[in-house]
Amino acid sequence: MFKLKIIIGSTREGRNADAVCQWLLPLTQSHGDFDVEVLDLREWNLPFFQETIASVGDFSNPTYSDPLVKRWNEKIREADAYIIVTPEYNRSMPAVLKNAIDTVFFSFSFRRKPVAFVAYSLGPTAAARAVEHLTQIMVETEAIPVRASTLIPLVTTAFDADGQATNPITNVHLSVMLDDLAWLAKVFKNARSEVQSLPSALRIRAKR
Numbered sequence: 001m002f003k004l005k006i007i008i009g010s011t012r013e014g015r016n017a018d019a020v021c022q023w024l025l026p027l028t029q030s031h032g033d034f035d036v037e038v039l040d041l042r043e044w045n046l047p048f049f050q051e052t053i054a055s056v057g058d059f060s061n062p063t064y065s066d067p068l069v070k071r072w073n074e075k076i077r078e079a080d081a082y083i084i085v086t087p088e089y090n091r092s093m094p095a096v097l098k099n100a101i102d103t104v105f106f107s108f109s110f111r112r113k114p115v116a117f118v119a120y121s122l123g124p125t126a127a128a129r130a131v132e133h134l135t136q137i138m139v140e141t142e143a144i145p146v147r148a149s150t151l152i153p154l155v156t157t158a159f160d161a162d163g164q165a166t167n168p169i170t171n172v173h174l175s176v177m178l179d180d181l182a183w184l185a186k187v188f189k190n191a192r193s194e195v196q197s198l199p200s201a202l203r204i205r206a207k208r
């Protein structure tokens with residue numbers, strides 16, 4: 001079993017994220033390869049990012065500027081894989097989600113772990129542009145973005161009264177995404193058990 005954290009990237013009242021997660025969670029749990037934990041950013045009321053190297057404190061046991069920031073870094077570190085659930089806000093992700101990613105500062109806790117995206121919007125573009133932005137951002141964290149995303153257009157009609165996907169293709173995309181996420185989680189978990197180099201940013205800094 002791989003430790004999978006599902007990060008819910010919208011926090012506003014009445015969010016469509018709830019309908020998406022009601023469908024996503026049972027299918028992810030029944031996949032069989034994952035020990036799933038939901039990290040709802042509503043419950044992780046992270047401060048607006050303000051860390052510096054000084055506020056990290058002792059690098060071997062960082063304190064950060066806030067105990068919640070420390071706990072968030074530790075929680076992200078526990079994982080073998082991630083699913084980020086995101087809507088599209090102004091052709092990108094919600095600011096609260098970007099802030100949660102930026103908050104994983106200096107611990108490199110996303111490093112060498114796969115991340116997949118479940119994305120939705122009211123319109124026909126299904127938050128594809130948010131996924132493109134997230135893919136770039138997660139590369140910088142040294143996470144491994146999965147090619148197969150699950151894109152959900154027209155989200156208000158995407159699920160029926162029982163929470164089932166109204167378009168069967170949505171389930172096909174999710175199942176392929178989960179298979180690839182599990183495969184990458186296995187490969188990278190094995191690789192992380194070997195001696196690892198320092199993050200590339202630190203190696204470059206050391207050679208300057």
Ligand SMILES: Cc1cc2nc3c(=O)[nH]c(=O)nc-3n(C[C@H](O)[C@H](O)[C@H](O)COP(=O)(O)O)c2cc1C
Nearest residue numbers: 010015016017087088089090091120121122123125
């Ligand atoms: C601030 C804001 C910006 C948005 N920008 C876009 C957009 O650029 N493209 C799009 O397809 N939908 C856009 N939408 C519609 C959202 O994708 C849709 O409302 C979605 O349900 C939001 O997710 P949530 O309800 O879980 O917060 C936007 C919504 C908000 C609130």
